[in-house]
Amino acid sequence: MSAVGSVGNVSPQRMRFEAPLALRNGATIAGYELVYESYGELNAARSNAVMICHALNASHHVAGLHDGDPRSAGWWDNMIGPGKPVDTRRFFVICVNNLGSCFGSTGPMSTNPATGEPYGPDFPVLTVEDWVHAQALLADRLGIERFAAVMGGSLGGMQALAWATLYPQRVAHCVAIATAPKLSTQNIAFNEVARRAIVTDPDFHGGRFYAHGVVPSRGLQVARMIGHITYLSDDVMAEKFGRALRREAASAGAGDYRFTYDIEFEIESYLRYQGEKFSKYFDANTYLLITRALDYFDPALPYGGDLAAALAPASADFLVVSFTTDWRFAPERSHEIVEALLANRRRVTYAEIDAPHGHDAFLLADPQYMSIVAAYFDRIHQNCLEPAVPVSTQSVEEAA
């Protein structure tokens, strides 16, 4: 086996679906496209596939590089690759850019065949379940009947949970990281403020800004800044930035305030930079759509809030991981999932990682976290891929 490394250069692929997909909101969508990437090889038995589900602002580009550019590494490149926790020498790993996203799959920026104009606000409001159904159709076309694992963090973890209940026979293992069975009131509140910042930006034009040659950049920046605060722990923010003042090396009075409403503290500079960067690549309508899908996810709603009843159809084994300083989806939210699974007598491995980074920890290479996922994927490999020992032979040997 080769050393731990990258999956190397990768290229996105595209698949078109003509048949109408029935959506949770009662509408249908037809003639849509999904962009995806895959790493590793699907084995002959088609038993080694792993579906990765992406979170709010991520894409199908999970691992490897585009055109050899080292800055283009996939968003979970530390997790997926040869010799990495999800080892692409063993597993065929796939990630689909979700419907409604803005990285190549059909979404609000795409042309609405009914009008010849971008969908904009006419793109259907989607749910986590809609995404999972679309991913399942793509898996059908790839000939993948059953996944060795479906895995995701944050909003991706919600998709993994939905997979396990909507397609129980197609999911052998479900890996749900830094996620929650539904948003808290506070989570919804932060999403709502971000959406208000976007839709009240005069450049939003009711979602039809494409026709005006503008983007609601101010709103997107504020939305991203709010998001960023909730991704980081108070402690790691204090450690990284503290109350340090933003100063040019040569400036006078470097140790005292400048008494300005412009950038004074390093944290302000950092947040503005993150906001500006985001506003240049992320679609505002997609931001509304994805935050709303987060708000709406609540599998227990049809069961009067009984999460155990909601998860009863699942037959997978589960790995649930949370992070101690994650205040967006705190460990208590993972406990709810674990308890509901145990009530159904599912096999659950639960890890609560003591990491300082808040919600963002699920994207970082904490050694304990990586070891736990690696060990779990070793088990998945044994469960799904090792040649089965015929029971009769084993019995004979044991009897001998």
Add this chain to the structure above:
Amino acid sequence: MSAVGSVGNVSPQRMRFEAPLALRNGATIAGYELVYESYGELNAARSNAVMICHALNASHHVAGLHDGDPRSAGWWDNMIGPGKPVDTRRFFVICVNNLGSCFGSTGPMSTNPATGEPYGPDFPVLTVEDWVHAQALLADRLGIERFAAVMGGSLGGMQALAWATLYPQRVAHCVAIATAPKLSTQNIAFNEVARRAIVTDPDFHGGRFYAHGVVPSRGLQVARMIGHITYLSDDVMAEKFGRALRREAASAGAGDYRFTYDIEFEIESYLRYQGEKFSKYFDANTYLLITRALDYFDPALPYGGDLAAALAPASADFLVVSFTTDWRFAPERSHEIVEALLANRRRVTYAEIDAPHGHDAFLLADPQYMSIVAAYFDRIHQNCLEPAVPVSTQSVEEAA
């Protein structure tokens, strides 16, 4: 003594200051006015005065009613009045609308004598210490040499701490509630997002919106929504709103989603209402000014971060109160204050109130909280207002 009640109808008063006030940022301001209210009577010895310091969006109107309107009750009417914890039958209570605020004292909306136009962005950037100096000048004019107590919550608590160190001989007791010795990085980050929402609103016009007949209403709404989330605990938000859907009683499908980016959840409706209400009465430049004063407050900065050294000049007795679910200014922030005061061998009473309401708890009538403040003001009454027993007489009696 009469029963517990309101101070009744009150009227704001106004005081003009012609002498230039030197500000922390190096500028001066002259010819400014401060609006204030007072309740109770100043005694002949002038020993029963209590200064209340207000927080971000509050005013000088702490107690009682304006024009008999029951909706006009002061923001701390549950705390201050006859028979209330700060008993106006004993104390002469005063609160000053801070310089730069928007409730009558000179601020960004006032006319700049140099231009004949509103100050707008030319109003000086102020600090907590500047406010305290201005309050002290007003106290001078009222003939109050020494306060029985200076008291405030949140940003008001910071002013109380500043009073105790800037004017140690003028503060007998300092009551600092739900406050912090400086903002955390996360606190600054939330302030910065709120400010960005305001200054990037096209109706802000670089702070000169008065001349355009508009206000940056969208930015103010987003700013207030962010603030509101940080004032409430996650738990109380969940208890008050949960994931309840906003529904007209007669609407069809009341139990299911409507699949909209408009108001779907009750919490969204609540936040929008709070934002809209706020945007109609609060000045955008004042919001920048006051959040910046919060950011800048850091009495330990000139002492290399040594809070005990910063608080060393204080000679008052202290009551410090925090609330368990306050994540804006968590109890740990009050512990820092208490430890620094104890290092100076100050007399400190510390209470950590188990209340569910988050930062907002300091404005609410939690019985334990009210009892502790009432008991402390009983002690203040004894310390400052009871006729002193001559020591020699007492000694004789004890010897007899």
